[in-house]
Amino acid sequence: MWFLLLACKPGLTPSETGSPPDSDTDAIVETADTSCDAVVWYRDVDGDGYGGTTDSEPLCEPPHEDWVRYGGDCRDDDAEIHPGSSQQVDGLDSDCDGRKDWRVTFYVTADDAFDACLDQESNLLGSGGNWTTAYVYERWLPSGTHTFGIKGWDTGMVITAAAADLRSAAGGPWVTDASWKFDPNPALGAGTRTGWCTTGFDDTGWQAANVIGPVFTTGPWTGAPSGFPTDSTAQWVWDYYPVNLNTQYLRKEFTLP
Numbered sequence: 001m002w003f004l005l006l007a008c009k010p011g012l013t014p015s016e017t018g019s020p021p022d023s024d025t026d027a028i029v030e031t032a033d034t035s036c037d038a039v040v041w042y043r044d045v046d047g048d049g050y051g052g053t054t055d056s057e058p059l060c061e062p063p064h065e066d067w068v069r070y071g072g073d074c075r076d077d078d079a080e081i082h083p084g085s086s087q088q089v090d091g092l093d094s095d096c097d098g099r100k101d102w103r104v105t106f107y108v109t110a111d112d113a114f115d116a117c118l119d120q121e122s123n124l125l126g127s128g129g130n131w132t133t134a135y136v137y138e139r140w141l142p143s144g145t146h147t148f149g150i151k152g153w154d155t156g157m158v159i160t161a162a163a164a165d166l167r168s169a170a171g172g173p174w175v176t177d178a179s180w181k182f183d184p185n186p187a188l189g190a191g192t193r194t195g196w197c198t199t200g201f202d203d204t205g206w207q208a209a210n211v212i213g214p215v216f217t218t219g220p221w222t223g224a225p226s227g228f229p230t231d232s233t234a235q236w237v238w239d240y241y242p243v244n245l246n247t248q249y250l251r252k253e254f255t256l257p
Ligand SMILES: [Ca+2]
Pocket: 044, 045, 046, 047, 048, 049, 050, 051, 052, 073, 075, 076, 077, 082
């Protein structure tokens, strides 16, 4: 049912609005039947159940069969992309949360052994104990700054060294070099480095990693590790020599667009 509305509040007479009706200028507004509770409907062009960002109206019923109750579709020309989508495409925001998905590959090794963490110390990418080979991990990460950490140790108290190369279509590679930081006091309790594998950790008291040399051409690891990207510019890094700290904590933050 359509009816005429004057430029006034419902139920008020023209005199109560403070101005008389002007038949020439007051708009004639078409509005929905107020006998129901109007809800917002969104036009869904690609048919994925979520409307786009341009067409929406509060109405009792959808104006057309391709209008739906949910909006937020950041790509209304692609049915694979919508809020809640589980699809992951490199460099694409598939679930419309404002963050893209990126596939990141981690190559890491250490002499003698390591645990590798991502964004939380408890979130282990994996562990390894053979410096002649690269340990390879792949993860989908959203836009933003992330933290990669290596806890390395030497079983013979001789040398603890690590090499890593992080790659993605978003940028990088982020390779072990002097921009990585290590904890100069690894013998202190874990409470002194709480959150060390998390973005935003205050590592101003940590020190720049010591570079030993290129990953493939530095002894005693010459030629290793197998499976590491052959074009890698990663360096073997450690805490420092000759002071033997055995266990070392290395961290690196990297940002995906
Ligand atoms: Ca849609």
